[in-house]
Amino acid sequence: MTPDVPLYRLVSADLLRLLMDRTGTGRPVSVRQLAALTGVPRTTIGDLMTGTRSSAPAAAAHAIASVLGVDVLVLWVPEERAAKARAGTAVP
Template sequence: MTDDPQLYRLWSVTTLRQLMKRTGTGRAVSVRDLAYLSKVGKSSIAALANGSQQTIQADKAVRIAAALGVDVLVLWVPVERAGQAYADALTPAGSGAAA
């Protein structure tokens, strides 16, 4: 068993859309481009970008972040796994909530 989270929740649809407009290289990527670069299905990328999907497997989250040129935690919040809470995925970081 590993302590690494198996799922990540998208922090913000708005952040994802903004990063797609201007990646770490300064270029824009479409849903199709991001799917190709991250090797994640086009339907998953589209669902994340329109807000109908909020979580994704860790390996896919890492590949999407890498394709956008950002650290994983810029875009994703680890979700509770095996009874251990990694973070409250619904509370923005730095909001003053108790840790």
């Protein structure tokens, strides 16, 4: 049995693309560069950008946000929080 890995849901594929165009350093980063800097597979990043995939493990979410120069919660929502919000049980 594999342990539960916390997942984070991407806020917006458009936001990811925008932040890749202008990172915290002001320079763009390509899918290939982001993958190399984060250790996240290029296919995963590409799938996130196209909307084919909407979530990633916590470690990947944190790594991507760090390289892009933003707080993780700017780009990602923890799955548990996202599920509670959809169910109307989120604590304000």
